[in-house]
Amino acid sequence: MKDVKCECGHVNPHGTILCEACGRILEEHEKEKKLVDMRYEGSARRSQTYNKTIVDKIWNFFSSVKVGVWLIVITLIASALGTIFPQEMYIPPTMPAEVFYEDQYGWLGKLYYELGFHNLYSSWWYLVLVASIGISLVICSLDRVIPLYRALKAQRVTRHEGFLKRQRLFGISEAENLEESYEKVKEKLREKRYHIREEDGNILAEKGRFSRWGPYVNHIGLIIFLIGGMLRFVPGMYVDEVMWIREGETKVIPETDGEYYLNSDQFILEVYDKNKDKEVFSEAIENAGMVAKNYQSNVTLYKKKGDSIAGEKPELEKVKDYEIRVNDPLRFERFALYQSTYKLNELNKMTFALTNKQTNKEFGTLTVDLNDPKEKYDLGNGYSVEVVSYFPDFEFDENGEPVTKSRIPNNPAFVFKMLTPDKPEGEVSFVAIRQTIEPFGDNTYKMAFKGIDTKNVSGLTVRKDLTLWIISLGGLIFMIGVAQGSYWNHRRIWIRRVNNEVWVAGHTNKNWHGLKREIGIILENTGINEPEDQVQNENKDSGRELSGKS
Numbered sequence: 001m002k003d004v005k006c007e008c009g010h011v012n013p014h015g016t017i018l019c020e021a022c023g024r025i026l027e028e029h030e031k032e033k034k035l036v037d038m039r040y041e042g043s044a045r046r047s048q049t050y051n052k053t054i055v056d057k058i059w060n061f062f063s064s065v066k067v068g069v070w071l072i073v074i075t076l077i078a079s080a081l082g083t084i085f086p087q088e089m090y091i092p093p094t095m096p097a098e099v100f101y102e103d104q105y106g107w108l109g110k111l112y113y114e115l116g117f118h119n120l121y122s123s124w125w126y127l128v129l130v131a132s133i134g135i136s137l138v139i140c141s142l143d144r145v146i147p148l149y150r151a152l153k154a155q156r157v158t159r160h161e162g163f164l165k166r167q168r169l170f171g172i173s174e175a176e177n178l179e180e181s182y183e184k185v186k187e188k189l190r191e192k193r194y195h196i197r198e199e200d201g202n203i204l205a206e207k208g209r210f211s212r213w214g215p216y217v218n219h220i221g222l223i224i225f226l227i228g229g230m231l232r233f234v235p236g237m238y239v240d241e242v243m244w245i246r247e248g249e250t251k252v253i254p255e256t257d258g259e260y261y262l263n264s265d266q267f268i269l270e271v272y273d274k275n276k277d278k279e280v281f282s283e284a285i286e287n288a289g290m291v292a293k294n295y296q297s298n299v300t301l302y303k304k305k306g307d308s309i310a311g312e313k314p315e316l317e318k319v320k321d322y323e324i325r326v327n328d329p330l331r332f333e334r335f336a337l338y339q340s341t342y343k344l345n346e347l348n349k350m351t352f353a354l355t356n357k358q359t360n361k362e363f364g365t366l367t368v369d370l371n372d373p374k375e376k377y378d379l380g381n382g383y384s385v386e387v388v389s390y391f392p393d394f395e396f397d398e399n400g401e402p403v404t405k406s407r408i409p410n411n412p413a414f415v416f417k418m419l420t421p422d423k424p425e426g427e428v429s430f431v432a433i434r435q436t437i438e439p440f441g442d443n444t445y446k447m448a449f450k451g452i453d454t455k456n457v458s459g460l461t462v463r464k465d466l467t468l469w470i471i472s473l474g475g476l477i478f479m480i481g482v483a484q485g486s487y488w489n490h491r492r493i494w495i496r497r498v499n500n501e502v503w504v505a506g507h508t509n510k511n512w513h514g515l516k517r518e519i520g521i522i523l524e525n526t527g528i529n530e531p532e533d534q535v536q537n538e539n540k541d542s543g544r545e546l547s548g549k550s
Helices: 028-032 054-063 065-081 097-114 117-122 124-154 161-165 178-191 209-231 278-288 468-486 512-523 534-549
Strands: 169-174 195-199 202-207 238-246 250-252 260-271 292-304 316-325 330-332 335-356 362-369 376-380 383-391 394-396 402-404 413-420 423-432 435-437 445-465 491-498 501-508
Touching (some): 054 065, 065 117, 117 124, 124 209, 161 501, 169 512, 178 195, 178 512, 238 335, 260 445, 316 335, 335 383, 362 376, 362 445, 383 423, 413 445, 423 445
Antiparallel strands (some): 169 501, 260 292, 330 335, 335 362, 376 383, 383 413, 413 423, 423 435
Protein backbone atom coordinates (compact mmCIF):
# COMPACT_ATOMS: atom_id res chain seq x y z
CA MET A 1 0.00 0.00 0.00
CA LYS A 2 1.22 3.50 -0.89
CA ASP A 3 2.48 5.97 1.69
CA VAL A 4 0.69 9.28 2.19
CA LYS A 5 2.56 12.57 1.71
CA CYS A 6 1.34 15.50 3.80
CA GLU A 7 1.29 19.14 2.69
CA CYS A 8 4.17 19.77 5.08
CA GLY A 9 6.29 17.35 3.03
CA HIS A 10 6.42 14.51 5.57
CA VAL A 11 5.73 11.01 4.17
CA ASN A 12 3.41 9.00 6.42
CA PRO A 13 2.67 5.25 6.30
CA HIS A 14 -0.65 4.22 4.79
CA GLY A 15 -3.46 4.38 7.35
CA THR A 16 -2.03 7.32 9.32
CA ILE A 17 -4.80 9.53 10.74
CA LEU A 18 -2.69 12.50 11.80
CA CYS A 19 0.49 13.57 10.07
CA GLU A 20 3.39 12.46 12.26
CA ALA A 21 5.18 15.77 11.73
CA CYS A 22 2.60 18.58 11.73
CA GLY A 23 -0.54 16.86 13.01
CA ARG A 24 -2.68 17.68 9.99
CA ILE A 25 -5.76 15.44 9.70
CA LEU A 26 -5.28 13.02 6.80
CA GLU A 27 -8.47 10.94 7.09
CA GLU A 28 -11.60 12.73 5.81
CA HIS A 29 -13.99 11.15 8.31
CA GLU A 30 -11.78 12.38 11.17
CA LYS A 31 -12.40 16.01 10.18
CA GLU A 32 -16.00 15.77 11.34
CA LYS A 33 -14.99 14.95 14.91
CA LYS A 34 -14.81 17.61 17.62
CA LEU A 35 -11.43 16.40 18.96
CA VAL A 36 -8.61 14.49 17.29
CA ASP A 37 -7.91 10.89 18.31
CA MET A 38 -4.52 11.07 20.01
CA ARG A 39 -4.25 7.35 20.79
CA TYR A 40 -0.84 6.32 19.47
CA GLU A 41 -0.62 9.89 18.08
CA GLY A 42 -3.00 8.99 15.24
CA SER A 43 -0.29 6.85 13.65
CA ALA A 44 -0.87 3.82 11.43
CA ARG A 45 -0.94 0.44 13.15
CA ARG A 46 -0.20 -2.62 11.07
CA SER A 47 -3.22 -4.50 12.47
CA GLN A 48 -5.57 -1.76 11.20
CA THR A 49 -3.92 -1.38 7.81
CA TYR A 50 -2.94 -4.77 6.43
CA ASN A 51 -5.26 -7.79 6.18
CA LYS A 52 -4.36 -9.70 3.03
CA THR A 53 -1.81 -12.46 3.68
CA ILE A 54 -1.97 -15.24 6.28
CA VAL A 55 0.80 -13.43 8.20
CA ASP A 56 -1.40 -10.31 8.35
CA LYS A 57 -4.35 -12.34 9.66
CA ILE A 58 -2.24 -14.02 12.36
CA TRP A 59 -0.75 -10.64 13.31
CA ASN A 60 -4.19 -9.01 13.49
CA PHE A 61 -5.56 -11.87 15.60
CA PHE A 62 -2.86 -11.70 18.25
CA SER A 63 -2.69 -7.89 18.22
CA SER A 64 -6.25 -7.68 19.54
CA VAL A 65 -6.48 -6.79 23.23
CA LYS A 66 -9.70 -8.81 23.49
CA VAL A 67 -7.90 -11.93 22.26
CA GLY A 68 -5.15 -11.37 24.84
CA VAL A 69 -7.69 -10.94 27.63
CA TRP A 70 -9.56 -14.09 26.61
CA LEU A 71 -6.32 -16.08 26.50
CA ILE A 72 -5.54 -14.92 30.04
CA VAL A 73 -9.08 -15.75 31.23
CA ILE A 74 -8.95 -19.25 29.70
CA THR A 75 -5.53 -19.86 31.25
CA LEU A 76 -6.76 -18.70 34.67
CA ILE A 77 -9.81 -20.98 34.46
CA ALA A 78 -7.61 -23.94 33.47
CA SER A 79 -5.20 -23.13 36.32
CA ALA A 80 -8.11 -23.01 38.78
CA LEU A 81 -9.38 -26.39 37.56
CA GLY A 82 -5.89 -27.78 38.14
CA THR A 83 -6.21 -27.00 41.85
CA ILE A 84 -9.49 -28.88 42.42
CA PHE A 85 -7.57 -32.09 43.06
CA PRO A 86 -3.84 -32.47 43.81
CA GLN A 87 -1.45 -32.77 40.88
CA GLU A 88 0.14 -36.16 40.28
CA MET A 89 3.46 -35.06 41.78
CA TYR A 90 1.75 -34.54 45.14
CA ILE A 91 -0.25 -37.76 45.38
CA PRO A 92 1.10 -40.66 47.48
CA PRO A 93 3.36 -43.03 45.51
CA THR A 94 1.45 -46.01 46.86
CA MET A 95 -0.76 -46.46 43.79
CA PRO A 96 -0.85 -45.47 40.11
CA ALA A 97 -2.41 -42.10 39.24
CA GLU A 98 -5.28 -43.59 37.22
CA VAL A 99 -6.25 -45.73 40.23
CA PHE A 100 -5.71 -43.02 42.85
CA TYR A 101 -7.97 -40.35 41.33
CA GLU A 102 -10.87 -42.73 40.74
CA ASP A 103 -10.44 -44.36 44.15
CA GLN A 104 -10.29 -41.07 46.05
CA TYR A 105 -12.67 -38.85 44.06
CA GLY A 106 -14.94 -41.25 42.16
CA TRP A 107 -16.09 -40.59 38.59
CA LEU A 108 -15.13 -36.91 38.85
CA GLY A 109 -11.56 -37.92 39.69
CA LYS A 110 -11.52 -40.36 36.77
CA LEU A 111 -12.70 -37.61 34.42
CA TYR A 112 -10.11 -35.27 35.91
CA TYR A 113 -7.38 -37.80 35.09
CA GLU A 114 -8.66 -38.63 31.60
CA LEU A 115 -8.81 -34.94 30.64
CA GLY A 116 -5.16 -34.55 31.64
CA PHE A 117 -5.68 -32.14 34.55
CA HIS A 118 -3.54 -34.37 36.82
CA ASN A 119 -0.43 -33.04 35.03
CA LEU A 120 -1.93 -29.73 33.97
CA TYR A 121 1.03 -27.38 34.21
CA SER A 122 3.29 -29.57 32.08
CA SER A 123 0.64 -30.57 29.53
CA TRP A 124 1.21 -29.50 25.92
CA TRP A 125 -2.04 -27.57 25.60
CA TYR A 126 -1.42 -25.57 28.79
CA LEU A 127 2.05 -24.65 27.53
CA VAL A 128 0.48 -23.62 24.21
CA LEU A 129 -1.88 -21.31 26.13
CA VAL A 130 1.02 -19.72 28.01
CA ALA A 131 3.02 -19.38 24.78
CA SER A 132 -0.01 -17.78 23.08
CA ILE A 133 -0.20 -15.17 25.84
CA GLY A 134 3.48 -14.41 25.26
CA ILE A 135 2.98 -14.13 21.50
CA SER A 136 -0.02 -11.85 22.07
CA LEU A 137 2.06 -9.60 24.35
CA VAL A 138 4.88 -9.38 21.82
CA ILE A 139 2.62 -8.60 18.84
CA CYS A 140 0.40 -6.19 20.83
CA SER A 141 3.49 -4.29 21.93
CA LEU A 142 5.16 -4.14 18.52
CA ASP A 143 1.88 -3.18 16.83
CA ARG A 144 1.60 -0.10 19.05
CA VAL A 145 5.03 0.92 20.30
CA ILE A 146 6.74 1.19 16.90
CA PRO A 147 4.26 3.65 15.33
CA LEU A 148 4.02 5.55 18.62
CA TYR A 149 7.81 5.92 18.82
CA ARG A 150 8.00 6.96 15.16
CA ALA A 151 5.27 9.59 15.59
CA LEU A 152 6.77 11.09 18.74
CA LYS A 153 10.21 11.22 17.17
CA ALA A 154 8.93 12.88 13.96
CA GLN A 155 6.73 15.51 15.66
CA ARG A 156 7.58 19.11 14.84
CA VAL A 157 7.29 22.20 16.98
CA THR A 158 4.94 23.99 14.59
CA ARG A 159 1.71 22.04 14.49
CA HIS A 160 -1.18 22.39 12.06
CA GLU A 161 -3.96 24.78 13.12
CA GLY A 162 -6.59 22.03 12.82
CA PHE A 163 -4.49 19.85 15.13
CA LEU A 164 -4.31 22.55 17.82
CA LYS A 165 -8.02 23.46 17.57
CA ARG A 166 -9.04 19.86 18.17
CA GLN A 167 -6.98 19.36 21.31
CA ARG A 168 -8.93 18.97 24.52
CA LEU A 169 -7.15 21.94 26.13
CA PHE A 170 -7.20 24.84 23.68
CA GLY A 171 -7.43 28.61 23.91
CA ILE A 172 -6.82 31.77 21.86
CA SER A 173 -5.71 35.08 23.33
CA GLU A 174 -4.09 38.34 22.34
CA ALA A 175 -0.92 39.55 23.96
CA GLU A 176 0.43 43.05 23.60
CA ASN A 177 4.10 42.30 24.26
CA LEU A 178 4.67 38.81 22.88
CA GLU A 179 8.45 38.73 23.37
CA GLU A 180 8.17 39.54 27.05
CA SER A 181 5.30 37.09 27.48
CA TYR A 182 7.27 34.32 25.75
CA GLU A 183 10.28 34.86 27.99
CA LYS A 184 8.12 34.61 31.11
CA VAL A 185 6.44 31.46 29.76
CA LYS A 186 9.76 29.78 28.91
CA GLU A 187 11.18 30.64 32.34
CA LYS A 188 8.19 29.04 34.08
CA LEU A 189 8.32 26.00 31.77
CA ARG A 190 11.94 25.45 32.75
CA GLU A 191 10.96 25.71 36.42
CA LYS A 192 8.41 22.93 35.78
CA ARG A 193 11.19 20.88 34.12
CA TYR A 194 9.76 20.95 30.64
CA HIS A 195 12.00 20.30 27.65
CA ILE A 196 11.54 23.31 25.33
CA ARG A 197 11.90 23.35 21.55
CA GLU A 198 11.41 26.52 19.45
CA GLU A 199 10.73 26.99 15.77
CA ASP A 200 9.72 30.21 13.94
CA GLY A 201 8.55 31.80 17.16
CA ASN A 202 6.50 28.76 18.20
CA ILE A 203 7.08 26.63 21.30
CA LEU A 204 6.72 22.92 22.09
CA ALA A 205 7.19 22.14 25.76
CA GLU A 206 7.29 18.47 26.70
CA LYS A 207 8.07 16.33 29.71
CA GLY A 208 7.46 12.79 30.97
CA ARG A 209 7.62 11.16 27.53
CA PHE A 210 9.30 8.11 29.11
CA SER A 211 6.06 7.35 30.96
CA ARG A 212 4.44 6.44 27.62
CA TRP A 213 6.66 3.36 27.52
CA GLY A 214 5.46 2.10 30.93
CA PRO A 215 2.84 -0.37 29.55
CA TYR A 216 5.37 -1.76 27.09
CA VAL A 217 7.96 -2.18 29.84
CA ASN A 218 5.21 -4.11 31.66
CA HIS A 219 4.83 -6.31 28.60
CA ILE A 220 8.58 -6.95 28.45
CA GLY A 221 8.56 -7.96 32.11
CA LEU A 222 5.61 -10.30 31.57
CA ILE A 223 7.23 -11.85 28.51
CA ILE A 224 10.46 -12.51 30.45
CA PHE A 225 8.37 -13.90 33.33
CA LEU A 226 6.52 -16.27 30.97
CA ILE A 227 9.79 -17.36 29.35
CA GLY A 228 11.15 -18.19 32.80
CA GLY A 229 8.01 -20.16 33.62
CA MET A 230 8.17 -22.15 30.38
CA LEU A 231 11.89 -22.86 30.84
CA ARG A 232 10.95 -24.85 33.94
CA PHE A 233 9.75 -27.58 31.62
CA VAL A 234 13.11 -27.78 29.82
CA PRO A 235 15.07 -30.78 31.19
CA GLY A 236 17.74 -29.73 33.65
CA MET A 237 16.38 -26.24 34.25
CA TYR A 238 13.98 -27.05 37.07
CA VAL A 239 13.75 -30.01 39.45
CA ASP A 240 11.17 -30.53 42.18
CA GLU A 241 11.01 -34.20 43.12
CA VAL A 242 10.44 -36.15 46.32
CA MET A 243 13.13 -38.63 47.30
CA TRP A 244 12.25 -41.31 49.83
CA ILE A 245 15.24 -42.77 51.67
CA ARG A 246 15.32 -45.29 54.52
CA GLU A 247 17.69 -45.30 57.47
CA GLY A 248 20.95 -46.94 56.47
CA GLU A 249 20.12 -46.76 52.76
CA THR A 250 22.32 -45.17 50.11
CA LYS A 251 20.53 -43.87 47.01
CA VAL A 252 21.44 -41.83 43.97
CA ILE A 253 19.99 -38.32 44.12
CA PRO A 254 17.50 -37.77 41.28
CA GLU A 255 18.43 -35.51 38.33
CA THR A 256 22.16 -35.48 39.22
CA ASP A 257 23.03 -37.86 36.36
CA GLY A 258 24.23 -40.43 38.88
CA GLU A 259 26.99 -38.13 40.17
CA TYR A 260 25.74 -37.66 43.73
CA TYR A 261 24.54 -40.19 46.29
CA LEU A 262 22.96 -39.77 49.70
CA ASN A 263 23.13 -42.04 52.71
CA SER A 264 20.59 -41.68 55.50
CA ASP A 265 22.47 -42.26 58.74
CA GLN A 266 19.55 -41.57 61.08
CA PHE A 267 16.10 -40.03 61.16
CA ILE A 268 15.21 -38.10 64.32
CA LEU A 269 11.72 -37.10 65.39
CA GLU A 270 11.14 -34.88 68.42
CA VAL A 271 7.62 -34.28 69.71
CA TYR A 272 6.15 -31.89 72.23
CA ASP A 273 5.94 -33.32 75.71
CA LYS A 274 2.40 -33.72 77.05
CA ASN A 275 3.40 -32.45 80.48
CA LYS A 276 5.93 -29.71 79.72
CA ASP A 277 4.19 -28.25 76.69
CA LYS A 278 0.62 -29.03 77.65
CA GLU A 279 -0.43 -25.41 78.14
CA VAL A 280 0.70 -24.32 74.68
CA PHE A 281 -0.21 -27.38 72.64
CA SER A 282 -2.78 -29.03 74.89
CA GLU A 283 -5.58 -28.93 72.33
CA ALA A 284 -3.39 -30.10 69.45
CA ILE A 285 -1.86 -32.93 71.54
CA GLU A 286 -5.29 -33.99 72.70
CA ASN A 287 -6.66 -34.10 69.15
CA ALA A 288 -3.64 -35.54 67.32
CA GLY A 289 -1.96 -37.43 70.12
CA MET A 290 1.44 -36.28 68.87
CA VAL A 291 2.71 -32.94 67.60
CA ALA A 292 6.11 -32.84 65.90
CA LYS A 293 8.58 -30.41 67.44
CA ASN A 294 11.44 -31.19 65.08
CA TYR A 295 12.20 -33.84 62.51
CA GLN A 296 15.49 -34.13 60.73
CA SER A 297 17.58 -36.46 58.63
CA ASN A 298 21.24 -36.93 59.47
CA VAL A 299 22.76 -37.72 56.10
CA THR A 300 26.08 -38.11 54.30
CA LEU A 301 26.56 -36.74 50.81
CA TYR A 302 28.79 -38.69 48.43
CA LYS A 303 30.13 -38.01 44.96
CA LYS A 304 30.97 -40.72 42.47
CA LYS A 305 34.68 -41.14 41.71
CA GLY A 306 35.46 -41.67 38.06
CA ASP A 307 33.36 -43.72 35.68
CA SER A 308 31.75 -47.04 36.55
CA ILE A 309 30.51 -49.93 34.45
CA ALA A 310 26.74 -50.35 34.22
CA GLY A 311 25.55 -52.68 36.98
CA GLU A 312 28.76 -52.26 38.98
CA LYS A 313 28.65 -50.62 42.40
CA PRO A 314 30.24 -47.17 41.99
CA GLU A 315 33.13 -45.97 44.09
CA LEU A 316 32.00 -43.04 46.24
CA GLU A 317 33.89 -40.16 47.76
CA LYS A 318 32.49 -38.48 50.87
CA VAL A 319 31.59 -34.81 50.42
CA LYS A 320 30.12 -33.87 53.79
CA ASP A 321 27.79 -34.78 56.64
CA TYR A 322 24.72 -32.68 57.25
CA GLU A 323 21.62 -32.48 59.42
CA ILE A 324 18.67 -31.64 57.18
CA ARG A 325 15.86 -29.90 59.05
CA VAL A 326 12.72 -28.12 57.94
CA ASN A 327 13.77 -24.85 56.22
CA ASP A 328 17.43 -25.81 56.63
CA PRO A 329 18.26 -27.70 53.44
CA LEU A 330 21.44 -29.39 52.33
CA ARG A 331 22.86 -27.37 49.44
CA PHE A 332 25.42 -28.56 46.89
CA GLU A 333 26.22 -27.14 43.49
CA ARG A 334 22.79 -25.88 42.29
CA PHE A 335 20.72 -28.43 44.20
CA ALA A 336 19.01 -28.23 47.58
CA LEU A 337 17.56 -31.11 49.62
CA TYR A 338 14.66 -30.06 51.87
CA GLN A 339 13.17 -32.08 54.72
CA SER A 340 9.52 -32.26 53.68
CA THR A 341 7.90 -35.34 55.22
CA TYR A 342 8.56 -38.69 56.87
CA LYS A 343 7.11 -42.12 57.45
CA LEU A 344 7.63 -43.99 60.71
CA ASN A 345 8.06 -47.72 61.11
CA GLU A 346 7.83 -48.81 57.50
CA LEU A 347 8.11 -52.60 57.14
CA ASN A 348 11.70 -53.52 56.29
CA LYS A 349 12.22 -57.23 56.94
CA MET A 350 10.00 -60.20 57.80
CA THR A 351 11.18 -63.41 59.46
CA PHE A 352 9.53 -66.82 58.85
CA ALA A 353 10.15 -70.33 60.09
CA LEU A 354 9.59 -73.47 58.00
CA THR A 355 7.39 -75.49 60.36
CA ASN A 356 5.67 -78.86 60.36
CA LYS A 357 1.97 -78.19 60.88
CA GLN A 358 1.37 -81.34 62.95
CA THR A 359 4.41 -81.31 65.24
CA ASN A 360 5.20 -77.56 65.13
CA LYS A 361 8.83 -78.52 64.65
CA GLU A 362 10.91 -75.82 62.95
CA PHE A 363 13.45 -76.68 60.26
CA GLY A 364 15.10 -73.33 59.90
CA THR A 365 14.29 -69.61 59.72
CA LEU A 366 14.68 -67.10 56.94
CA THR A 367 14.57 -63.31 56.88
CA VAL A 368 13.15 -61.67 53.78
CA ASP A 369 14.35 -58.17 52.89
CA LEU A 370 11.08 -56.61 51.72
CA ASN A 371 12.90 -54.15 49.47
CA ASP A 372 15.19 -56.75 47.85
CA PRO A 373 14.01 -60.34 48.47
CA LYS A 374 16.09 -63.31 47.31
CA GLU A 375 14.69 -65.90 44.93
CA LYS A 376 15.72 -68.87 47.14
CA TYR A 377 16.66 -69.42 50.79
CA ASP A 378 18.65 -72.57 51.69
CA LEU A 379 17.90 -73.75 55.24
CA GLY A 380 20.27 -76.75 55.15
CA ASN A 381 19.67 -80.50 55.53
CA GLY A 382 17.66 -80.57 52.29
CA TYR A 383 15.22 -77.88 53.38
CA SER A 384 14.83 -74.73 51.27
CA VAL A 385 12.22 -72.13 50.37
CA GLU A 386 11.70 -70.41 47.00
CA VAL A 387 9.93 -67.05 46.57
CA VAL A 388 7.69 -67.71 43.56
CA SER A 389 5.92 -64.32 43.69
CA TYR A 390 6.17 -61.22 45.83
CA PHE A 391 3.49 -58.52 46.21
CA PRO A 392 4.81 -55.54 48.26
CA ASP A 393 1.41 -53.82 48.50
CA PHE A 394 -0.96 -56.72 48.10
CA GLU A 395 -4.64 -56.68 47.12
CA PHE A 396 -7.00 -58.78 45.02
CA ASP A 397 -8.10 -57.35 41.66
CA GLU A 398 -11.56 -57.60 40.06
CA ASN A 399 -10.85 -61.18 38.93
CA GLY A 400 -9.71 -62.29 42.38
CA GLU A 401 -6.04 -62.39 41.33
CA PRO A 402 -3.37 -61.08 43.70
CA VAL A 403 -1.74 -57.82 42.51
CA THR A 404 0.36 -55.08 44.07
CA LYS A 405 -0.73 -51.44 44.22
CA SER A 406 2.82 -50.13 44.56
CA ARG A 407 6.40 -51.15 45.26
CA ILE A 408 6.19 -49.86 48.83
CA PRO A 409 5.93 -52.76 51.34
CA ASN A 410 2.75 -51.55 53.00
CA ASN A 411 1.00 -54.93 52.89
CA PRO A 412 3.49 -57.60 51.75
CA ALA A 413 2.37 -61.02 50.52
CA PHE A 414 4.34 -63.99 49.18
CA VAL A 415 3.86 -67.16 47.21
CA PHE A 416 6.34 -69.59 48.81
CA LYS A 417 7.38 -72.98 47.47
CA MET A 418 8.61 -75.16 50.36
CA LEU A 419 11.08 -77.91 49.41
CA THR A 420 11.74 -80.69 51.98
CA PRO A 421 13.30 -84.19 51.87
CA ASP A 422 9.87 -85.84 52.09
CA LYS A 423 8.30 -83.36 49.66
CA PRO A 424 10.98 -82.93 46.96
CA GLU A 425 8.47 -81.50 44.46
CA GLY A 426 7.57 -78.84 46.99
CA GLU A 427 4.39 -77.41 48.47
CA VAL A 428 2.96 -74.02 47.55
CA SER A 429 1.60 -71.58 50.12
CA PHE A 430 0.29 -68.02 49.77
CA VAL A 431 1.29 -66.02 52.84
CA ALA A 432 0.12 -62.51 53.71
CA ILE A 433 -0.28 -60.64 56.99
CA ARG A 434 -2.86 -62.61 59.03
CA GLN A 435 -3.70 -64.70 56.00
CA THR A 436 -2.45 -68.04 54.62
CA ILE A 437 -3.91 -69.81 51.59
CA GLU A 438 -2.95 -73.29 50.36
CA PRO A 439 -4.18 -73.32 46.75
CA PHE A 440 -3.35 -77.01 46.02
CA GLY A 441 -4.84 -78.60 49.13
CA ASP A 442 -3.61 -79.11 52.66
CA ASN A 443 0.16 -78.89 53.08
CA THR A 444 2.35 -80.71 55.52
CA TYR A 445 4.51 -77.65 56.08
CA LYS A 446 3.81 -73.98 56.60
CA MET A 447 5.68 -70.70 56.81
CA ALA A 448 5.18 -69.51 60.38
CA PHE A 449 5.53 -65.79 61.00
CA LYS A 450 8.25 -65.02 63.56
CA GLY A 451 8.71 -61.25 63.56
CA ILE A 452 9.21 -58.01 61.65
CA ASP A 453 11.83 -55.31 61.42
CA THR A 454 10.90 -51.69 60.64
CA LYS A 455 12.75 -48.57 59.55
CA ASN A 456 11.93 -44.89 59.49
CA VAL A 457 11.73 -43.32 56.04
CA SER A 458 12.58 -39.71 55.32
CA GLY A 459 10.90 -37.76 52.53
CA LEU A 460 13.27 -35.20 51.01
CA THR A 461 12.40 -32.71 48.28
CA VAL A 462 15.14 -32.43 45.65
CA ARG A 463 15.00 -28.92 44.23
CA LYS A 464 16.94 -27.15 41.52
CA ASP A 465 15.81 -23.92 39.91
CA LEU A 466 17.87 -22.22 37.19
CA THR A 467 14.90 -20.11 36.13
CA LEU A 468 14.41 -18.18 39.36
CA TRP A 469 16.65 -15.27 38.32
CA ILE A 470 14.77 -14.98 35.00
CA ILE A 471 11.39 -14.94 36.76
CA SER A 472 12.70 -12.42 39.32
CA LEU A 473 14.10 -10.21 36.54
CA GLY A 474 10.74 -10.30 34.75
CA GLY A 475 8.94 -9.36 37.95
CA LEU A 476 11.36 -6.49 38.61
CA ILE A 477 10.98 -5.10 35.08
CA PHE A 478 7.20 -5.42 35.36
CA MET A 479 7.17 -3.38 38.59
CA ILE A 480 9.43 -0.75 37.00
CA GLY A 481 6.88 -0.47 34.18
CA VAL A 482 4.04 -0.15 36.70
CA ALA A 483 5.83 2.70 38.49
CA GLN A 484 6.83 4.31 35.20
CA GLY A 485 3.28 4.40 33.90
CA SER A 486 1.54 5.15 37.22
CA TYR A 487 3.53 7.95 38.84
CA TRP A 488 4.43 10.01 35.77
CA ASN A 489 2.47 11.22 32.74
CA HIS A 490 3.37 12.60 29.33
CA ARG A 491 2.52 16.31 29.07
CA ARG A 492 2.87 18.58 26.05
CA ILE A 493 2.09 22.28 25.62
CA TRP A 494 2.02 23.94 22.20
CA ILE A 495 2.20 27.73 21.89
CA ARG A 496 1.85 29.12 18.36
CA ARG A 497 1.61 32.63 16.94
CA VAL A 498 -1.18 33.04 14.38
CA ASN A 499 -1.22 36.62 13.07
CA ASN A 500 -1.67 38.78 16.19
CA GLU A 501 -3.04 35.94 18.30
CA VAL A 502 -1.45 33.34 20.54
CA TRP A 503 -2.84 29.79 20.33
CA VAL A 504 -2.23 27.54 23.31
CA ALA A 505 -3.03 23.79 23.29
CA GLY A 506 -2.21 21.04 25.73
CA HIS A 507 -2.31 17.26 25.79
CA THR A 508 -1.58 14.55 28.32
CA ASN A 509 -2.15 10.81 28.38
CA LYS A 510 -3.84 11.12 31.81
CA ASN A 511 -4.59 13.55 34.67
CA TRP A 512 -6.11 16.36 32.59
CA HIS A 513 -6.99 18.36 35.68
CA GLY A 514 -3.32 18.39 36.72
CA LEU A 515 -2.19 19.57 33.29
CA LYS A 516 -4.83 22.31 33.17
CA ARG A 517 -3.82 23.55 36.60
CA GLU A 518 -0.12 23.49 35.64
CA ILE A 519 -0.76 25.46 32.43
CA GLY A 520 -2.67 28.00 34.49
CA ILE A 521 0.34 28.46 36.78
CA ILE A 522 2.71 28.79 33.79
CA LEU A 523 0.56 31.40 31.99
CA GLU A 524 -0.20 33.41 35.12
CA ASN A 525 0.83 37.08 34.78
CA THR A 526 2.12 36.56 31.23
CA GLY A 527 -0.76 38.21 29.37
CA ILE A 528 -1.68 34.90 27.73
CA ASN A 529 -5.04 33.42 28.65
CA GLU A 530 -5.39 29.93 30.10
CA PRO A 531 -6.83 27.37 27.58
CA GLU A 532 -10.26 25.89 28.22
CA ASP A 533 -11.21 22.24 28.61
CA GLN A 534 -13.40 21.64 25.52
CA VAL A 535 -14.76 18.33 26.86
CA GLN A 536 -15.82 19.95 30.12
CA ASN A 537 -17.45 22.87 28.30
CA GLU A 538 -19.26 20.52 25.95
CA ASN A 539 -20.65 18.60 28.90
CA LYS A 540 -21.85 21.84 30.49
CA ASP A 541 -23.59 22.91 27.27
CA SER A 542 -25.28 19.53 26.98
CA GLY A 543 -26.47 19.85 30.55
CA ARG A 544 -27.96 23.27 29.88
CA GLU A 545 -29.79 21.96 26.81
CA LEU A 546 -31.26 19.08 28.76
CA SER A 547 -32.37 21.36 31.61
CA GLY A 548 -33.93 23.81 29.10
CA LYS A 549 -35.95 21.04 27.46
CA SER A 550 -37.19 19.80 30.81
